[in-house]
Amino acid sequence: MGYRANEHPRIGWIGTGRMGFQLASRLLDAGHDVAVYNRTRAKAEPLSARGATVVDTPAELAARDVVFIMVSASADLTAVTVGENGLLTREVAPGLIIDSSTVSVAASASAREAATGRGTDFLAAPVSGNPKVVKSGKLTLAASGQREAFDAARPLLDLLGRGVTYVGEDDVARLVKIAHNVLLGVMTQSLAEVTVLAEKGGVSRAAFLEFINNSVMGSVFSRYKTPALVNLDFTPTFTMPLLRKDFDLGLAAARELEVPMPVASATAQLVAEAIGAGSRENDFAELILEQARRSGIELRPEGVSVDDGLGG
Structure with missing residues (x-):
């Protein structure tokens, strides 16, 4: 199980706040099939005009190849992964989760453990920048996890900004x-x-x-x-x-x-x-x-x- 490099992966995106909206837009602009979830659906709706599918629960993204998560707190990460109608609560699970939330190392490790238990690769990939930095193409990312998963996901990560640095195993990117x-x-x-x-x-x-x-x-x-x-x-x-x-x-x-x-x-x-x-x-x-x-x-x-x- 897990994720293998795919030229046309089906992508899910959880969290379309100021940053998440802009980053999901970059994937859409690159021609990817992207489905999005946001707790307040209205904030995700404008992405439908750019080709995104808007869903009502994280669980509806479970069959996607890769799912990005960008939420604002450790409790939110837990909720969207293993909470009610969470991403990891269906019979199927994504091949890879890329979490770009700024959360504690402990919360990240907990999410990684839950993902691994479902056969899902997990990368911690927090970002440096703001929405205008994203628009200018100057966002940078630090990523940690299994090197094989990082290498497979690198083409997608490169679309998000101007540089991604692999910093090590597990959750050190946090x-x-x-x-x-x-x-x-x-x-x-x-x-x-x-x-x-x-x-x-x-x-x-x-x-x-x-x-x-x-x-x-x-x-x-x-x-x-x-x-x-x-x-x-x-x-x-x-x-x-x-x-x-x-x-x-x-x-x-x-x-x-x-x-x-x-x-x-x-x-x-x-x-x-x-x-x-x-x-x-x-x-x-x-x-x-x-x-x-x-x-x-x-x-x-x-x-x-x-x-x-x-x-x-």
Whole structure:
């Protein structure tokens, strides 16, 4: 059993939120047969116009060759796999599950065990990016599991973005993604601190960040966060509560592995402070507002046209 490379696999997709919708669209645009499930069916319906079949339960995807899952929490992963009308509750089961949810290593291991018990290969394949990154083709993935399953699935994974890295056996990709998101929060807080420092000293945010982006310290990340930091447009790509969840997972892993993380711990407290101040629905780049408040200044949008480096 399990999955073998197939030029025309029948694909299932569970979870069509902001990221899942865009990623499923890429598979459809590549000409694949894709059936989709989302807890709120209305969010999946627009994909039918692009050729997707919309189903009412995860169990209806059980006969698919490959099923991708992208849900927001460990409990959701359990629900869609082994819960009522779950993917693994029918007589048949998919050849391969590729789970791109950001969940704990324990939840991933539990889902892997359930899949293996049904003869289904399981890859943990968390992603780095947001919906605009997906559209620009710059999404990256880390994958772990059986190497043979990864090699068979590689053509599908390559369609999702510009790079996929095999990082090892079992569920180590979860730790890679959690570490990635901890770094995401620490970098954003650091950017907020130095940007507010420069502004309070008389330098515009646009000028300061242009300098940073053109320096050796510039990155894809600093560039695509620059418009938010300059013009204070906090349209959500990743919210503060989701970031807090990942800090919790990262610090829990650090305790288990006995790795001190003083900078991450301090940042986690600042994220919690921002949530307590009301930052729940907007993008986590709002960390700059809390940094400005603590620094005794009020930020205003600069109204400058800034390239995020992603195109489009």
